[in-house]
Amino acid sequence: MRYPSLRAPLDILFLVCCVALTADVLVPEIWGNGKTKDYPLWFWAGQQVLRGRDLYPSDPNAHFDFIYPPLPAVLLAIPAYFGKIPLYTCLSFLNAAAWWMTGQLSNAMTGSGRIPGPWLFALPGFATVTFVFDMFDLGQPNLVLLAMMLYGFWLLQHERPWMAGSMFALATAIKVFPVAVFPYLVWRRRWAAAAGMVVFSGIFLFLLPAPIRGYQHNFSELRTWYQGMVASSSEQGFGQRAEQNWSWVNQSIIAVTHRLTRQVNYNQDNPAKTAAYMNLLDLDFKTANWVVLAISLALGLGYIAVMPARSRMTPRSNAEELGILFCLMTVASPLARQYYFIWLFFPMTILMHRAAYDPRAAVRAGSWAALAIAGLLMCLSFPVFPNDLQAYGNNLVATALISGGLVWHILHPPSAGSVASVAPGIGTLESDM
Template identity: 70%
Template sequence: MLTADVLGPEIFGHGKTKDYPLWFWAGQQVLQGGDLYPHDPQAAFAFLYPPPAAILLAIPAFFGKIPLYICLSLLNVAAWWIVAQLSNAMAGDGEVPSPWLAALPSIAMISFTFDMFDLGQPNLVLLALMLLGFWLLQQGRSWSSGSLFALATAIKVFPVAVLPYLVWRRQWAAAASTAIFLAVFLIVIPAPVRGFQHNISELKTWYQGMVGSSSEAGFGKRDDQNWSWMNQSIISLTHRLTRPVDYNQDNPNTAPGYMNLLDLDFKTSNWIVIGVSLIIGLGFIAVMPSRQRRTPRSDAEEFGILFCLMTVASPLARQYYFIWLFFPLTVLIHRAAYDPRASVRTGTWIALAISGFLVCLSLPPFPHDWQAYGNNFLATVVMAAGLAWHLLYPPEDKASSSTAPAGSLSASGRVP
């Protein structure tokens, strides 16, 4: 049905909209040797992704629009299945959930999954790559895991936030692999396709326009979205709360909306962003168990918090970015179902219900003003807090996790 939403308008209607025509254009630019970005980094960019993403799109785009759209839809189908399987298998309790419980995360996240198909965004595919990378890391295959982290970063930059985590956890091989393969994907592989000098020039233009530019107007070539209600990142929320920016700036026909509690300048707000991010990072470090105390259960909770933080740390965190809550949600569902403490099970279900209520505030009946205050961000905070509590207060009976060595997939290794 979700694939039909993509193909139906293209085959029987006036053509699929959203980002799909842009992906076809980018693939055709590679095939025809055209430029992906304007020569002036200050000009508007149609394609916001690094050059390797366009090269990957060029392969199915060679055969036409419909083959490209079919390929992207099948990638989302495969990614959905991989994410669901790995999320349940990596929950760290060694339990094989019933079919309904195993399907519950997919049911709860269906609106985000719909966005992946409808918009043509790759975030679900990126989540599959990242989860598979962590699964390989648990199996001791550090270089393979790093290659997947690098591939996700080469497609859409924000997964690079995994690199500081790998360094902190002294996963030196995985960190080195991520850095080396990132260079391979950004420089080596595109060279014979685009030409070495052409690729370097485009990479430089993309970096200057997307990463190296930031001002009061915005960043990343999406000035109309950066401070708007659409963006629920730490950066955007902090600026909306600390200086008078119009969160309805994406729609000039709507009256300006302001939610600032303070009236600070741009530079001071940026310092607050740094301070808040530092506090969150130190808090994450504080709840991490020592290497000797790590178990598959604690790893699942730790990874879940990491996925929460990577989501909101992205400069632009629109609605569909929160598909990355799939894994944290699954871990919490496992804790709500299988924790030996009845009161903890009840408390976890309550936390999940609160998160679900907050996420539902993004549905069309509710005003955009509520999203401006960060309903998805707050849902992420509730999930991360729940996972942190489970990290700090594991059950005394660790039979479900202690039977497997730290870093292994699960006690049983079974996948539902």
């Protein structure tokens, strides 16, 4: 793992971007009217822990300001003790470090056996820079979670399964949707990693906050959080943000399927907007959920079907398999807002390596074409385009296209001779991590 170098122009550009993005966070707080978005909420949560106050209302059906498990609030309390600016600086530094780590780990885990040149190394960062901006601007942790998950799989590949399980557990204890990795670990019979994830999830959710919050207080808050966030679902929505569940901002499989199969207003996040609908069918809520279940089952079985047997696994196929997993985890989350798709960083990096290094010219051209189309689809999220395009799931379709490209590569690997002729020194980059 290398650090940014002041002798590398692209590394300098990375540092300049980090400084500019951090300024976007700190300047409004120091010289303006205060940073908005989620930052004041993180400070509030940290202060609630420091003062021994409740994070959630006693009624799980009431509105939650803080919709995450107690552990993130406990972690936020440490920098929040020193004030808003130290907290915001800490969060910005974590995002910058996660951005660098994500680039390092993604390029190391493509299975191509090639050390990419600086431009190829940086290309996934350029392609996802708008998502990275959202991470800094909003203060969301998805980029940090991505780095955690990638590091977990890097540890797993280097036969440190318990440490890998702890990283998966920490990501899940911060924001629940990474829990989707657990069925994968079970299916691949990575028992130690799965056990580590279960054990450390218990530690992070129950034991770690207990000395600070009190065991009974923490347990009570966990129960309230679970009832209000995980166990709540109805025709109006799920969790604590019903106005976002079915609206255009949500591009998860669940949301897009419901918008296409029943009459739900995808402008419901803004009451000032005219109601708009896009349903092709007019199903009831229960039937639409059955459609979601059928689609999810089909995707899961399809994923299992393309997984190579253990005896046929290679570094290339393993990378492609994980890339598809990251795509599925992103869109399987009940709420997948724009910034969630930062998790495409890793799958896109794999496909870029295939586009650059596959020995077959036609395959290289096809891979670049798939990436270009996916990039154009993601550009439809820019504010100059109507929200209707996002309502139809432009990022969801882009994710499907990238995932489909990785599926094709799993099913059509190059011959061993052709790979050896263009990719000497396989594993060099991985051994340097």
